[in-house]
Amino acid sequence: MLLIQIVPKSTIGLFLVNVNLKLVWHFFQVDISVYKKWLPLCKQTIIAMNRVVLIGAGNLATSLAYALKIHGCSVVQVYSRTMKSAKALADKVDAKAIDSFGNIVTDASYYFVALPDDAILQVAEKLPKLNGIVAHTSGSTPMSVLNRVQAPGFGVFYPFQTFSREKVIPFNNIPICLEASDEETYTKLELLAQKISDIVEPMNSEQRRWLHLTGVFACNFTNHMLSLAYSITAMHNIDFNIVKPLVLETISKAFEGNPADYQTGPAIRYDSVTLRRHAEMLKEFGLDELYNQLSLSIQKLAQNRKL
Amino acid sequence: MLLIQIVPKSTIGLFLVNVNLKLVWHFFQVDISVYKKWLPLCKQTIIAMNRVVLIGAGNLATSLAYALKIHGCSVVQVYSRTMKSAKALADKVDAKAIDSFGNIVTDASYYFVALPDDAILQVAEKLPKLNGIVAHTSGSTPMSVLNRVQAPGFGVFYPFQTFSREKVIPFNNIPICLEASDEETYTKLELLAQKISDIVEPMNSEQRRWLHLTGVFACNFTNHMLSLAYSITAMHNIDFNIVKPLVLETISKAFEGNPADYQTGPAIRYDSVTLRRHAEMLKEFGLDELYNQLSLSIQKLAQNRKL
Numbered sequence: 001m002l003l004i005q006i007v008p009k010s011t012i013g014l015f016l017v018n019v020n021l022k023l024v025w026h027f028f029q030v031d032i033s034v035y036k037k038w039l040p041l042c043k044q045t046i047i048a049m050n051r052v053v054l055i056g057a058g059n060l061a062t063s064l065a066y067a068l069k070i071h072g073c074s075v076v077q078v079y080s081r082t083m084k085s086a087k088a089l090a091d092k093v094d095a096k097a098i099d100s101f102g103n104i105v106t107d108a109s110y111y112f113v114a115l116p117d118d119a120i121l122q123v124a125e126k127l128p129k130l131n132g133i134v135a136h137t138s139g140s141t142p143m144s145v146l147n148r149v150q151a152p153g154f155g156v157f158y159p160f161q162t163f164s165r166e167k168v169i170p171f172n173n174i175p176i177c178l179e180a181s182d183e184e185t186y187t188k189l190e191l192l193a194q195k196i197s198d199i200v201e202p203m204n205s206e207q208r209r210w211l212h213l214t215g216v217f218a219c220n221f222t223n224h225m226l227s228l229a230y231s232i233t234a235m236h237n238i239d240f241n242i243v244k245p246l247v248l249e250t251i252s253k254a255f256e257g258n259p260a261d262y263q264t265g266p267a268i269r270y271d272s273v274t275l276r277r278h279a280e281m282l283k284e285f286g287l288d289e290l291y292n293q294l295s296l297s298i299q300k301l302a303q304n305r306k307l
Numbered sequence: 308m309l310l311i312q313i314v315p316k317s318t319i320g321l322f323l324v325n326v327n328l329k330l331v332w333h334f335f336q337v338d339i340s341v342y343k344k345w346l347p348l349c350k351q352t353i354i355a356m357n358r359v360v361l362i363g364a365g366n367l368a369t370s371l372a373y374a375l376k377i378h379g380c381s382v383v384q385v386y387s388r389t390m391k392s393a394k395a396l397a398d399k400v401d402a403k404a405i406d407s408f409g410n411i412v413t414d415a416s417y418y419f420v421a422l423p424d425d426a427i428l429q430v431a432e433k434l435p436k437l438n439g440i441v442a443h444t445s446g447s448t449p450m451s452v453l454n455r456v457q458a459p460g461f462g463v464f465y466p467f468q469t470f471s472r473e474k475v476i477p478f479n480n481i482p483i484c485l486e487a488s489d490e491e492t493y494t495k496l497e498l499l500a501q502k503i504s505d506i507v508e509p510m511n512s513e514q515r516r517w518l519h520l521t522g523v524f525a526c527n528f529t530n531h532m533l534s535l536a537y538s539i540t541a542m543h544n545i546d547f548n549i550v551k552p553l554v555l556e557t558i559s560k561a562f563e564g565n566p567a568d569y570q571t572g573p574a575i576r577y578d579s580v581t582l583r584r585h586a587e588m589l590k591e592f593g594l595d596e597l598y599n600q601l602s603l604s605i606q607k608l609a610q611n612r613k614l
Contacts, residue, residue: 059571116576116578117578117580117581118580140581140584160549160550160552160553161552161553161556162553162556162557162560162569162571162572163571164560164569164571167560169556173552174552175549175552177549199549199552201546201549203545206543207543207544207545209584209588210539210540210542210543210545210588211540211543211545211549211550213539213585213588213589214536214539214540214545214550215536215550215553215572216572216573216585216598217532217533217535217536217539218532218533218536218550218553218554218557219553219554219556219557219571219572220570220571220572220573220574220575220605221532221601221605222529222532222533222554222557222558223557223560223561223566223569223570223571224566224570224601224604224605224608225524225525225528225529225532226524226525226529226558226561226566227561227565227566227567227570227605227608228524228604228608229521229522229524229525229566230565230566230567231567231608232517232520232521232524233517233518233521234565235517236513236514236517236518237514238510238514238517238518238521239508242467242482242484242506242508242518243467243518243521243522243525244562245467245468245480245481245482245506246467246468246469246522246525246526247525247526247529247558247562248558249468249469249476249526250469250525250526250529250530251529251533251554251555251558253469253471253474253530254530254533254534255551255554258534258537258541259530259531259533259534259536259537260534260537260538262469262471262530263527263530263531263534264366264469264470264471264526264527264530265469265522265523265526265527266523266527267527268527269423271423271424273424273425274424274447277447278520278523281516281517281520282520286607287604289600290600290601290604291523293596293597293600294528294531294597297531297535297594297597298527298531298534300593301531301534301535301538
């Protein structure tokens with residue numbers, strides 16, 4: 001009870017409301033009477049804090065819904081343009097499916113807009129007045145598209161990962177990049193993010209659009225390189241498993257610093273005989289030009305790094 | 308002694324010579340007199356079997372030398388054009404450094420030519436008459452470049468992995484692709500390969516050159532994609548660690564089957580707004596054309612798979 005006396009009441013209130021009752025009790029050894037005094041406010045806030053509405057029922061929304069559910073949040077509604085897809089997800093997390101914003105509850109604490117980029121603005125304009133934070137989950141859409149939502153705050157909650165409906169992945173290890181209209185909203189988004197992930201970072205709209213582009217190289221193009229590798233082995237009766245240790249070693253080395261330091265292969269060696277031979281082999285699949293461009297890009301990057 | 312009487316003598320001889328004396332004794336409970344009868348042949352063969360000469364002292368030669376040493380083989384000599392680089396590797400594995408083929412021992416069992424592709428043929432023509440198998444370690448060079456070596460047999464011993472001198476990696480998990488001039492040579496190469504790796508596969512020159520090209524996509528181009536991702540994050544003050552979970556998930560999903568089944572991103576979604584925006588962002592780095600070509604290639608592959 002020593003600490004409680006030197007900490008301003010408002011701070012305890014903030015803790016009680018925003019963090020976790022048990023934690024407060026643990027740190028401050030709060031007298032039960034203090035605890036009881038704040039109880040009605042706490043209860044109300046904590047219940048509301050855990051109430052989430054998902055607008056969208058796609059790949060990201062699915063993994064997010066599971067993560068929220070697992071970490072003790074309640075997904076109260078799932079909206080989708082069609083009742084069928086709203087219901088497909090809602091049923092899995094004991095939520096209510098809706099296909100009209102007329103039916104949206106207004107007392108949830110978080111409304112996540114997990115929709116294709118071009119749909120976010122449209123939806124933002126259709127949303128009724130809400131009592132919770134509205135956040136979109138897009139990497140390439142600026143926060144400002146939510147400027148006109150009628151809500152106590154808005155922001156961006158961008159999980160940097162590739163999602164597919166078939167494989168729901170745990171959120172613990174997924175970096176969540178946050179941006180918010182104001183500090184209080186940021187704190188609230190952070191609290192929820194920290195519930196489901198160990199990696200939560202602030203990131204403004206400008207950084208985020210570059211991070212999104214980074215993801216295209218790191219994930220989409222990398223996957224395409226592996227797809228082409230797969231095609232080649234399949235066509236020549238080679239078991240793709242033989243390629244896996246090479247890929248794993250490539251990634252493991254690349255993660256040690258700047259991947260460019262670990263570049264190997266004919267391009268970086270300027271082995272023109274092999275480069276020509278490979279391009280020749282790829283002609284029949286129309287992949288020779290891409291091969292040449294990629295090889296050239298490897299050499300250009302190496303040149304630029306020397307300068 | 309029961310078994311030994313029904314197994315043809317020649318089979319025991321083969322075991323004694325090619326496999327392992329202890330193993331033979333263990334399985335057949337061979338009378339010590341039988342063992343003694345074969346002893347001179349065994350000793351000679353076993354000593355020779357473990358004696359390897361490395362021609363080349365580069366990245367692959369270095370990892371191979373360590374693997375051989377760890378698994379009880381003796382690297383007797385390391386050849387390189389310069390004494391300095393020969394010595395750098397030889398000293399690490401208690402071998403003798405040589406820089407002239409005049410000094411090469413002729414009684415080793417294996418001579419591995421681990422040199423750049425265009426050097427293999429030249430070296431093959433300079434080698435003296437040898438009593439052991441000569442094998443090159445190149446993915447893109449046909450076995451036939453060794454046609455004229457004076458040796459009991461020749462072949463290819465191709466470890467499918469990316470090597471760097473700074474990071475010596477264990478061979479256990481590296482697939483070794485083998486080809487040989489004849490069955491006996493194949494068996495001998497296989498015996499050595501199985502000593503150092505759990506994945507040993509026969510592969511002819513034609514398959515091997517396609518596998519080598521596969522490696523360029525799976526390793527060199529993949530690493531380049533990560534290098535470009537790294538550059539973008541570095542330029543925008545984003546910690547590259549944030550990208551790692553995405554890459555790991557991409558690889559993990561890609562390994563579940565055909566990576567093309569798990570393609571995500573703006574290209575496969577035909578999201579032309581994002582594609583244009585990304586290309587625009589990349590213009591200042593001269594990466595817009597590469598971005599467009601890669602996106603197009605993703606769409607082409609998807610189209611071809613539908614046909």
